[in-house]
Structures are given as C-alpha cells and as structure tokens.
Amino acid sequence: MTTDTDEPTLTIDELAARAGVTVRTVRFYSGRGLLPPPVIGPRRVGHYGPEHLARLALIEEMQLQGMTLAAIERHLRQLPPDLSPHDLAVHRAVVASWAPETVETLTRPELERRAGRALSEEDVERLAAMNVAAADGDSFRVDSGLLRLGVRLLDVPLSQETILAARTVLIEHARAAARELSGLLREAVAERDTRDVKSLSAHMHPLVVQALLTTFQRSLREELREWVGGGGAEAAPGDAPSA
16 A cells, blocks of 8 residues: 555544544445455554545545446446555546536535544635635535635645735636637647537547646746755656645
C-alpha cells in the first residue's frame, strides 16, 4: 500500500469519519475489493492510509455521477493497482469533470455532512470567500463541484489571500487554455454536422480535462523539484503535492 509519512495511519473508525461514511460502508467496499486491505499492526488492528481515503473519495465521486456499484467495480479494476493518492485525486477530478455545474441549496447540517466534518464560522467564511458556499438565509448555496476541494483547502497552511490569489491565477490560465483549445476544435470540425460536433465535444471533454490535469501535474512537480531541491537532487519518482 502506498504510504505517506506526513500523515498518520488511521483506524477503520478514523478512516470512516474522515471520509464521511460509516464503518459498515468501509467494510462493505473492502469485501467487494474496492479498497486494498489495511496494514495489520499490533493487536491485529488494521491501519489505513491516504490511498484508502483517496479511493473512498473517488468512489463517492463516481456515485455522484450516477454510476452503479457494478460500473464502479469495473472502472476500478481497470486502474493500475499501485496508483498513489495524488494519482487517484487526479482521476477523481477527471470523473468530476463529466458532470454539469451543480449548485445546491443545503442546510448547515447537510453542508457539514457533505463536507465530512464540522465547520466553524471561520470555515464557512473561507468557503464563501472561495465562492464554494454562500449563505442564503438559513441555508447555503453550494457549488458541489468545488465543495470537496474547498474543504481540503481549509487545512492548507496558507493565508486566505494567497489561496484566493492562486485561485485567480488558475482561473485566468484555465480560461485562456480553454479558449485556445476551443478555437482549435472549432476549426477542426467546422465542416461537420452540428450533431457530430456535440458528440465529439462530449467525448473530448473528459479527455481534454485529463490531458490538462496530467500536464499541469507534471509541470508543477518539476517546478517543486527545482524549488525544494534548489536545482540539486531530484525528488523521488511520484513525489507531488496532494490534490
């Protein structure tokens, strides 16, 4: 199992709490082969790590897209068995890209359940600043596609200003890349029937997103290697920040 020395191993109860599921669900997924077995420690206690957490997040994302359990099982069997938590997070982002933009109205308890944790007033304010959740009377208007990312950013040891500045940079460059790619595709299919164009767009969407994510992942890894290593020793293969 892939390990992460920066994050302690979890008991099954802790894993379930972090993932926002029940212990029974974790055991059910394990029994179906959707999760790798835990590392057995002293007193025969199973310990889980970041890979299990990432796989549970991926399973949840596929369920949100309406995939059946059988379809999820087939999908996970096709993945390489040694994917790191970071690779699984990238894969989950690709799956999330298949869904249309979804804004939901949630109560505070529903928002916390979806977030998988209790939220302080400061947490709610930070989610609002990131345009993830906006107060609407006694409820919240929540961007479901950004909620998990926003919740994870709550624990990042960076100032709110830095996170918002990074968000602006990503949005600006993503829009520029989307504009140029759209122009290339528009030229390539200019002579096609409208229905063919829509079909091609539906097939290309997840492929383009995966290409962008993979390219950005590798570029960021190179930048971090130069920054952390000072241009010296390379980081170990697969080293990358968690998504």
